[in-house]
Amino acid sequence: KAGVTQTPRYLIKTRGQQVTLSCSPISGHRSVSWYQQTPGQGLQFLFEYFSETQRNKGNFPGRFSGRQFSNSRSEMNVSTLELGDSALYLCARSLGGGAAYEQYFGPGTRLTVT
Amino acid sequence: AQSVTQLGSHVSVSEGALVLLRCNYSSSVPPYLFWYVQYPNQGLQLLLKYTSAATLVKGINGFEAEFKKSETSFHLTKPSAHMSDAAEYFCAVTSKRGGSEKLVFGKGTKLTVNP
Numbered sequence: 001k002a003g004v005t006q007t008p009r010y011l012i013k014t015r016g017q018q019v020t021l022s023c024s025p026i027s028g029h030r031s032v033s034w035y036q037q038t039p040g041q042g043l044q045f046l047f048e049y050f051s052e053t054q055r056n057k058g059n060f061p062g063r064f065s066g067r068q069f070s071n072s073r074s075e076m077n078v079s080t081l082e083l084g085d086s087a088l089y090l091c092a093r094s095l096g097g098g099a100a101y102e103q104y105f106g107p108g109t110r111l112t113v114t
Numbered sequence: 115a116q117s118v119t120q121l122g123s124h125v126s127v128s129e130g131a132l133v134l135l136r137c138n139y140s141s142s143v144p145p146y147l148f149w150y151v152q153y154p155n156q157g158l159q160l161l162l163k164y165t166s167a168a169t170l171v172k173g174i175n176g177f178e179a180e181f182k183k184s185e186t187s188f189h190l191t192k193p194s195a196h197m198s199d200a201a202e203y204f205c206a207v208t209s210k211r212g213g214s215e216k217l218v219f220g221k222g223t224k225l226t227v228n229p
Contacts, residue, residue, distance in 0.1 A: 002157060033216070043204065043219035056216050090157055092217075102148070103217060105157035 003029070004093050004106030012112045018079040021109045025072050025093030031055075032074040033103060034066060037088040046089075049074050078111075086113045116141045116207045120220035128228050133192040135223045137179075137205035140186065147188045148206045148217065149179055158204065164188060175199070200227045 003026035013019050023032055034046040045058040049068035068074045072093075078085055088110050092103035121136040139145055146165050150158040162173025169181045179190045188205060202224045206217040 002159075004157075035217075035219075042221045043206075043217075045216045045218070048216060058216070092158075102160050102163055104160065105150075107155075107157045 002093075002104050002106055004091055004104060006089075006091050006106040006109050008109060009107065010110045010112075012114060013081050014114055015081055015083060017081050018077065019081060019111060021076045021089055021091075021111070023074045023076070023091030023106060025074075025091075027072075029093040029095055029104075030072050031094040031101075031103075032068060032072060033092045033094070034074070034076050035090045035092065036060075037090060037108070038086070043090070046076065081113045083113050085111065087111060116145065116209060116218045118205050118207050118218055118220035120203075120205050120223050122223055123221060124224050124226070126226040126228060127195045129197055130194050133177075133190070133195045133199065133225065135190040135203050135205075135225065137188045137190065137220060138186050139188060139205070139207045141207055141209060143209045145207045145209055147179075147181060148208075149173065149177070149188075149190050150204045150206060150219075152202045152204065152222075154201075161190070161203075195225075195227045197227050197229065200225055 005024040007022045031050045033048040037043045048056045052068045063079045066076045088108045090108045092105045094103045095101045117140045119138045148163045149161040161177050162171045164171050164181045172178045177192045202222045204222045205220040
């Protein structure tokens with residue numbers, strides 16, 4: 001229903017490792033946004049990509065990066081993982097025509113850092 | 115900068131009672147406002163949105179919200195709660211300007227429905 005596929009759904013990594021998460025929106029949706037959800041900080045915006053370009057970025061350290069491919073699929077990478085990076089990472093798709101267009105969220109990737 | 119405040123991190127109602135979840139926003143430009151619902155171990159599902167058309171917005175599952183500019187509020191209501199409404203609800207704001215679609219979320223309100 002959401003039209004967003006996120007892989008993997010669950011991931012366990014060790015502190016210091018890096019991780020790559022994937023997000024695939026349905027065809028025609030060129031905007032992909034990433035959010036981090038934690039019990040303490042709630043939902044926080046990471047970045048948004050539109051037509052392979054980063055259009056906006058949240059207040060996260062440079063260890064968090066992303067990219068988008070020509071088919072609108074997006075990847076998010078976190079290097080040198082810290083315990084505090086444990087979170088649910090949500091990806092949202094949108095038509096990309098502006099803020100009035102609703103964002104549809106995928107089920108998320110649950111990352112646990114040990 | 116934009117922000118959202120959701121009053122009450124937990125709300126408990128009886129089945130069949132009115133649901134009222136409060137959201138106040140802060141925005142220096144005309145806002146777009148959204149309500150999302152999240153069930154356990156799932157992503158966010160859009161309930162409804164306000165984009166400067168009608169101030170009373172009807173959404174899915176019998177929910178509605180009213181935009182009140184003078185009160186900077188966008189409270190979510192449902193006349194009669196159902197057990198299946200138990201979930202966490204998030205209010206979010208964004209704006210027309212800039213072309214970007216960054217959503218700023220409130221901290222969420224967890225709704226419990228008692229039989």
